[in-house]
Amino acid sequence: MTLDQVLAAKHLLDDMSFPMFVVDADRKLRYANPAFREFIGLRPHEQNGLKSCDQCLGLSTCPGCCFSPEVLRTQATMTRAEITGRTAGGRDIRVNLTSTPLTDGNGTVVATLQHLLDVSVEERVHRKYRKSLEEEHLQRIQAQEIARELRKKVEELEKAHRELQELYGRMVPMERQATIGTMAGGIAHEINTPLQNIMGHDQMIRVMLDEIRRKGSITPAQLDRIEKGLRIIDANASRCGRISHGLLSYVAAPETVSGKMGNIIPVIEDAIRFFRIELVNRKVEVVREFPSTVPEFPMAAEMLIQSFLNVFINSSQAMKGVGKIIVTITVDTKESMMTVRVRDTGPGISKEIAEKMFEPFKTVRKAGQGTGLGLFLTRFIIRRHGGEIVHVPTDGEVGATFDITFPLETGL
Amino acid sequence: MTSIKSILVTDDDPGILEMLVDFLGGHGYEVLCADSGDAALRQIKEHPVDMVISDVNMPQMDGLKLCRRVREKDPNIPIIIMSGSAPTEQYRDLYETIGASDCITKPFPLPDLLQKVQALL
Numbered sequence: 053m054t055l056d057q058v059l060a061a062k063h064l065l066d067d068m069s070f071p072m073f074v075v076d077a078d079r080k081l082r083y084a085n086p087a088f089r090e091f092i093g094l095r096p097h098e099q100n101g102l103k104s105c106d107q108c109l110g111l112s113t114c115p116g117c118c119f120s121p122e123v124l125r126t127q128a129t130m131t132r133a134e135i136t137g138r139t140a141g142g143r144d145i146r147v148n149l150t151s152t153p154l155t156d157g158n159g160t161v162v163a164t165l166q167h168l169l170d171v172s173v174e175e176r177v178h179r180k181y182r183k184s185l186e187e188e189h190l191q192r193i194q195a196q197e198i199a200r201e202l203r204k205k206v207e208e209l210e211k212a213h214r215e216l217q218e219l220y221g222r223m224v225p226m227e228r229q230a231t232i233g234t235m236a237g238g239i240a241h242e243i244n245t246p247l248q249n250i251m252g253h254d255q256m257i258r259v260m261l262d263e264i265r266r267k268g269s270i271t272p273a274q275l276d277r278i279e280k281g282l283r284i285i286d287a288n289a290s291r292c293g294r295i296s297h298g299l300l301s302y303v304a305a306p307e308t309v310s311g312k313m314g315n316i317i318p319v320i321e322d323a324i325r326f327f328r329i330e331l332v333n334r335k336v337e338v339v340r341e342f343p344s345t346v347p348e349f350p351m352a353a354e355m356l357i358q359s360f361l362n363v364f365i366n367s368s369q370a371m372k373g374v375g376k377i378i379v380t381i382t383v384d385t386k387e388s389m390m391t392v393r394v395r396d397t398g399p400g401i402s403k404e405i406a407e408k409m410f411e412p413f414k415t416v417r418k419a420g421q422g423t424g425l426g427l428f429l430t431r432f433i434i435r436r437h438g439g440e441i442v443h444v445p446t447d448g449e450v451g452a453t454f455d456i457t458f459p460l461e462t463g464l
Numbered sequence: 465m466t467s468i469k470s471i472l473v474t475d476d477d478p479g480i481l482e483m484l485v486d487f488l489g490g491h492g493y494e495v496l497c498a499d500s501g502d503a504a505l506r507q508i509k510e511h512p513v514d515m516v517i518s519d520v521n522m523p524q525m526d527g528l529k530l531c532r533r534v535r536e537k538d539p540n541i542p543i544i545i546m547s548g549s550a551p552t553e554q555y556r557d558l559y560e561t562i563g564a565s566d567c568i569t570k571p572f573p574l575p576d577l578l579q580k581v582q583a584l585l
Contacts, residue, residue, distance in 0.1 A: 247571035
């Protein structure tokens, strides 16, 4: 590029937004664009006769580059980077100064075209940009870490959930073992009346037989009495058998519901019978409101006995052993549903407790009085039957109400 | 000469009632029976007795309530409670508190009951 060509294109340089100027071999300022004049605080008429090194563009350290021997020697464009200085406006700056050799028609370097790049501005922008880039990068890393953490937590939760489900499955038999204590008391009590019958009538018959032997004859009344006594003994022995069978089948109940059809009324009756120790020791009366017949549905009867027993025990404890438990069975043939409603005359259930009572280990009882699993496992069992147990808010009325519903037609 | 003593037996199990009517009747007592606490109170009102023997576990009014009601009306009448539960100290205290004279745990040999009855009458 020749000096003449550049000077001829001054109008183009005038429009450049970055400072540019031309210095000849005598270091005289031959041209300064408006951006440069503004940069060094130079009015247009002042530029004539200025030497670049006099002013050195207002820079504190003369880079000596505008017409350096190096440019002359290499005839190549060169850049001095990071020259510090102060502008006419008093701003501390750093610039990159680029010198491009300009030749005459013979190829001799006669001038240089200089242009300045204010790197302090560029750097500020770059720094800001870099900062936001870094922040963005950091945020991205943080987001990735959070996502990773979340995934980990979700996996942990899923694992815990699986473990809990397994544990609950194992707890059904455990809870059954726990309720056996209550049942054993009920059964012992239940069995003592038939045993009394057997023992007493046996003794009566023996006394009578002694008398018959002594007299050598038997009266029709004595015969009747012996026959009646034996009938009572037989009936009560059967009763004992049923009770022990009930306990054994309860203990050995399967954990899964088979398709065996069953009737809910004997299930509830069995639960009431096992619950009898509570009825006796306390003052709890069970009122039955049952239809004469109910449809059967597939059930694991022993498991359901445990469910109802749990509900009864809860009611009895809530009533502090004094009150009524009303059990009502309704059948909705249209919806193919059966509902067993269990109401009590206790203090009822507060909203806070109602929200949590089906959760495991939520117990309002004192330590040792319950496992905290009763209602939880009750629901577990009822749900295995495709049913549901819900607490029915009583709106200020006395007592707690639970609705236990079972589907009638659907399989399990 | 002593007059015939009357005993009211209360139990919701018909086999037990039959047994006690026959057994105690066979030992010279007049035996009345009731299958509930309410029926027992009505019986006593109509026909005062010398002793009450009652089961604990009965529908509606149970044996303990019956015992308390009988004791309110008559501070001296002997009352024997028949219980299906083990005769723990706790129960003995309870029966004493409500005014029972004695208690016996099912199943019991009939002569044991007779002994208690004879001791009280």
